[in-house]
Each structure stands twice: as structure tokens, then as C-alpha cells.
Amino acid sequence: MDSPDGKPLSLVAQLMQITLQAEAGEIALSIGVIFILLFVSALISGSEVAYFSINRQQLNELEDSELDADKRIVSIILRAKELLATLLIANNLVNITIVILSYYLTFRQFDFSTFPVLGFVIQTFVVTFLIVMFGEVVPKVYATENNLKMARRMSGIVNFSMSLLKPMSWVLVQGTDLIDRRFKQYAQQVSIDELNQAIEMTYEEVPENPEEKDILKGIVNFGNISVKQVMVPRQDIKAIDIEQDFSELKAQVIEWGYSRVPVYKESLDHLEGILYLKDLLLKLDEPANYDWRSLLRKPFFVPEKKRIDDLFRDFQTKHTHMAIVVDEYGGCAGLITLEDVLEEIVGEINDEFDEVEESQLNQIDDRTFVCMGKISLQDLSKNVGFDMALFEEEMGEVDTLAGLILEIAGRIPEINEQISYHGYDFVVTEADARRIKTVQITIPGEDTPPIAEGAQSEI
Numbered sequence: 001m002d003s004p005d006g007k008p009l010s011l012v013a014q015l016m017q018i019t020l021q022a023e024a025g026e027i028a029l030s031i032g033v034i035f036i037l038l039f040v041s042a043l044i045s046g047s048e049v050a051y052f053s054i055n056r057q058q059l060n061e062l063e064d065s066e067l068d069a070d071k072r073i074v075s076i077i078l079r080a081k082e083l084l085a086t087l088l089i090a091n092n093l094v095n096i097t098i099v100i101l102s103y104y105l106t107f108r109q110f111d112f113s114t115f116p117v118l119g120f121v122i123q124t125f126v127v128t129f130l131i132v133m134f135g136e137v138v139p140k141v142y143a144t145e146n147n148l149k150m151a152r153r154m155s156g157i158v159n160f161s162m163s164l165l166k167p168m169s170w171v172l173v174q175g176t177d178l179i180d181r182r183f184k185q186y187a188q189q190v191s192i193d194e195l196n197q198a199i200e201m202t203y204e205e206v207p208e209n210p211e212e213k214d215i216l217k218g219i220v221n222f223g224n225i226s227v228k229q230v231m232v233p234r235q236d237i238k239a240i241d242i243e244q245d246f247s248e249l250k251a252q253v254i255e256w257g258y259s260r261v262p263v264y265k266e267s268l269d270h271l272e273g274i275l276y277l278k279d280l281l282l283k284l285d286e287p288a289n290y291d292w293r294s295l296l297r298k299p300f301f302v303p304e305k306k307r308i309d310d311l312f313r314d315f316q317t318k319h320t321h322m323a324i325v326v327d328e329y330g331g332c333a334g335l336i337t338l339e340d341v342l343e344e345i346v347g348e349i350n351d352e353f354d355e356v357e358e359s360q361l362n363q364i365d366d367r368t369f370v371c372m373g374k375i376s377l378q379d380l381s382k383n384v385g386f387d388m389a390l391f392e393e394e395m396g397e398v399d400t401l402a403g404l405i406l407e408i409a410g411r412i413p414e415i416n417e418q419i420s421y422h423g424y425d426f427v428v429t430e431a432d433a434r435r436i437k438t439v440q441i442t443i444p445g446e447d448t449p450p451i452a453e454g455a456q457s458e459i
Contacts, residue, residue: 030105037098038134044091046139047158050150051076051083058148072155076162081176085169086162095131102127195220211347214382218345225344227311228304229378229399231325231334236374239264242272246290253277260322260337263296268332271324274299299324304333308341315341344378367443370429373402373436384443390422402436412436 054062054077062070076083102122143150162169199216239262240249253261259277264270273296280295302311302323315321321338360372361383369384376399380386391404398404405413405428408421413428413436420426423444430437 027105030101034098034101034105037094037101038130041091041094041098041131041135042139043154043157044087044094045136046143046150047154048084048087048091049140049143050147050154051158052080053144053147054151062148067152069152069155072159073151076155076158079162081173082162082166082169083158085172085176086158086165089165089168089172090161095135098131098135099127214347215345217382218347222345223307223309225308225378226304226399227302227306227308227323227325227336228333229376230308230340230344231304231336232340233334233374233400234268234332237262237268237332237335239268239271240275241265242293245288246286246292247288249275249292250280250284253280262299262324262335263293269330271299271332273297274322301326302336304328308336308344311336312338312341364440367445369441369443371401371439371441373400373405373431373439375401377401377404380441384441386424386441386443387422401439401441405436405439 051073054073059074059077062074065071196217199213199220202213238256238258240252242263242265244252253275261275261277262268263272263275265272272293275292275296279297280292283290283292283295286292300314300318300320300323302314302325304325304327311323314323315338323336324332325334325336327333360375360379362370364370371380377386377388377391378399380401381388398407405419405426408426409419412431412433413419415428415431418425418427425442427440427442428436428438429440
């Protein structure tokens with residue numbers, strides 16, 4: 001700014017030009033309200049740290065306490081999402097009010113027209129420093145060292161604030177829950193993929209321990225596998241008709257060698273119970289007309305989409321080793337045992353009584369495999385390196401190789417028909433009018449030319 005004689009005014013002279021536009025009492029009141037709000041902001045920030053830093057041991061002490069404040073703290077912590085939403089809303093409301101009042105104090109009660117830079121500095125940097133230092137940093141440091149003390153002192157105020165701001169916090173909590181549900185599955189999948197990639201990278205340097213790698217990958221993917229992917233399908237279940245006589249029953253059970261056998265009436269959709277071999281052994285000397293149906297135990301039913309980690313816990317709590325898998329209509333879809341679940345981690349489990357079954361997967365060369373149509377895509381991915389992500393859209397609800405080929409082709413392919421998709425070549429080597437039995441797979445290699453999506457050809 002220039003003086004009347006045309007010469008620039010000095011900095012001090014410009015500061016002298018700043019004038020008051022309000023009475024001293026009004027200014028003092030504005031400053032007083034700002035400091036009160038800063039104190040309130042400090043209490044809110046400190047409360048946030050105090051409540052969310054309470055550990056398990058402190059919480060146990062609070063649960064055993066008879067003090068009203070401690071009971072309120074436990075009640076508040078149980079509503080953690082609502083607590084966080086309330087504190088954030090309250091803190092933002094207070095800080096916005098501080099900013100508005102500081103603007104009023106800076107530009108309405110003082111005239112900075114001769115030195116606008118000073119007004120900008122006060123409004124931006126000084127107010128920000130006061131909010132961050134005294135409204136955030138100092139109270140949070142104090143609350144970290146004295147969390148229980150501050151939580152007790154603020155329990156009544158926080159509880160009242162949660163009731164007062166409940167409509168606003170409810171909207172915020174519901175919105176975050178919706179977002180959380182939308183992205184939770186994706187976030188989990190990304191995490192699992194990263195862990196699998198880390199395992200692959202680690203064991204590239206230690207190729208002599210493939211069993212360790214398979215076990216680690218089994219543990220990582222354990223909570224992401226559904227019962228339907230692991231179960232014995234309905235058509236492969238060995239079961240007993242409840243109308244069989246005792247002699248036929250004994251011969252059948254001895255032939256199969258299973259420790260537990262489902263028992264049905266008319267069809268597998270009407271299961272009457274599970275027959276345990278250990279119960280039957282105690283009755284081998286009974287006459288041929290013995291009513292063996294009294295030995296049946298109540299079956300344990302689980303849905304197809306149940307995760308095997310949840311099923312494993314159910315097996316532990318219910319002290320059972322077998323579950324009947326039911327579809328959405330309540331019909332029998334398959335059977336799953338504790339052994340099936342454990343095999344997803346440790347691999348195939350065989351004892352001296354197990355018969356050598358026909359392998360579901362045989363390797364021809366580095367890139368060619370012959371598989372049973374009923375092999376699960378999960379097993380195919382684990383043993384062959386089959387990239388399930390490429391077929392995610394086509395997989396839908398199917399879990400087997402035969403089901404995937406039916407989805408891609410839209411029909412049961414002819415024998416020796418080749419179906420090429422995403423670089424994979426599928427050749428149906430055995431099939432009938434109802435299902436695909438065996439398939440030859442050639443996985444992509446470095447020399448594999450790109451194939452048009454969905455292309456099919458005869459060989």
C-alpha cells in the first residue's frame with residue numbers, strides 16, 4: 001500500500017492500518033467461545049482414543065465392576081460402530097463451528113483490507129494449528145496414557161451424545177455397513193490371492209518340498225472353500241435301504257468297509273439316519289430277524305454353500321464325523337466327512353483298509369492330463385495349476401470339470417470332440433447320453449497361440 005505522497009508504506013505502518021470493527025467485549029466473547037469449543041474438541045478426540053485403546057484385560061475388569069461408569073463403558077464399547085460414528089460427527093461439527101467463528105473473528109471484527117495476507121495466515125495456519133495441537137494431538141497423547149480414567153469421566157457425556165446424535169450416526173453406520181458388505185468379499189479374495197502368490201514365490205527357491213507348499217496353500221484357502229466343492233456327490237454315495245434284512249445288511253457293510261453308512265427310505269432324499277459300524281459290531285451275534293433300525297443315529301444336515309472351516313467347527317462341537325449335504329429344495333446333494341475336510345489341507349489320506357480307487361487325474365506329459373469328469377475344479381486348480389479366475393464367468397454354480405465343460409459348450413460334447421477356451425484344450429474321451437466321464441486337458445504353454453474365446457473344433 002502507498003502513502004499519500006506516493007511512497008510505499010512499511011510493514012509496521014501497514015499493520016497500524018488494521019482497525020477494529022467491533023467492541024472489545026464482542027471480540028472477547030468470540031475468543032472465549034472458540035477456546036471452549038477447542039476444549040470440547042479435545043474431550044471428543046481424547047474419548048475416541050480412550051475407548052478404542054481399552055484392551056481385553058481392562059474390559060474384563062470393567063465387566064466385573066459394579067460402578068455405573070464402568071457399566072456404561074462396557075455398554076458403549078459393545079456399540080463400537082455407533083460410538084465411532086457419534087464421535088466423528090460431534091468432532092466435525094465442533095471443528096466446523098471453530099472455523100466459522102474464527103472466520104467471523106478474523107474478517108468481520110477486524111479490518112484486514114490494508115494487509116489481507118495477515119488475515120489469511122490467521123485464518124488458515126493459526127486456526128489449523130490450534131485445532132490440530134490442542135484439539136487432536138495433546139488430548140490423544142493424554143488419553144493413551146490414561147484411557148480408563150478418561151473413559152470413566154466421559155462415559156455419561158458420551159452416552160448422552162450417542163442418544164442425541166443417534167439419527168445421524170445410524171445413517172452413517174448403515175452406509176458403512178453397505179460399503180463393507182460390497183467390498184468385504186473382494187478384499188478377502190485379494191488377500192488370499194496375495195498369500196498364494198507369496199507361497200508360490202517362496203517355494204520357487206525350495207522346489208524339493210512340494211508337500212509343505214500344498215499344505216500352506218490348503219490352509220490359506222481353507223476358509224474360502226464351500227462344502228459343495230469337497231463333498232462326495234449324490235451318485236457316488238454308498239447307502240443302505242432301510243428295508244434290507246439283517247443278513248444282507250451285514251454282508252453289504254463288510255463289503256464296503258465304511259465306518260458310517262447313510263440309511264434311506266425309498267430314495268436318498270428321505271434319509272432315516274446314519275448306521276455306525278461300531279454299533280453294528282456289538283450286534284453281530286443277533287438272529288437274522290434282528291431289528292437293526294434301532295441302531296440308527298440322527299443325521300447331521302448342512303447346506304451346499306456352507307464353508308468347510310465352519311463345518312470343521314461344527315464337527316468339533318457336535319462330536320460327529322459325517323454330514324449330509326442338502327440342496328436348496330432339501331434334497332440330498334451329497335455327503336461330506338471330516339476326512340474330506342482335512343484332506344483339503346494335508347492332501348489325500350489313506351489307511352490300510354482303503355481300496356485303491358481309480359485316480360481322478362493322470363498326467364500324460366508336462367501340459368497334458370486325463371481327468372475324471374467329476375473332479376472338482378478346486379482339485380484341478382491345486383494339482384494342475386488350472387486358472388479358475390479365467391473361467392469365473394462360466395463357472396456360475398458348477399464345481400466340477402464336467403459341469404464347466406457343459407457350461408462352455410451348452411450341451412454334452414461328442415466323444416473326441418475338442419473344445420478350446422482361454423488357451424485350454426478340453427477333449428472329451430468318454431461320455432454317455434447323461435454325463436461326461438473323462439476329459440483330456442492340455443493347459444496353455446509358452447508356445448500356445450492365442451485362441452478365440454469360445455472356439456470349438458473336432459479332432
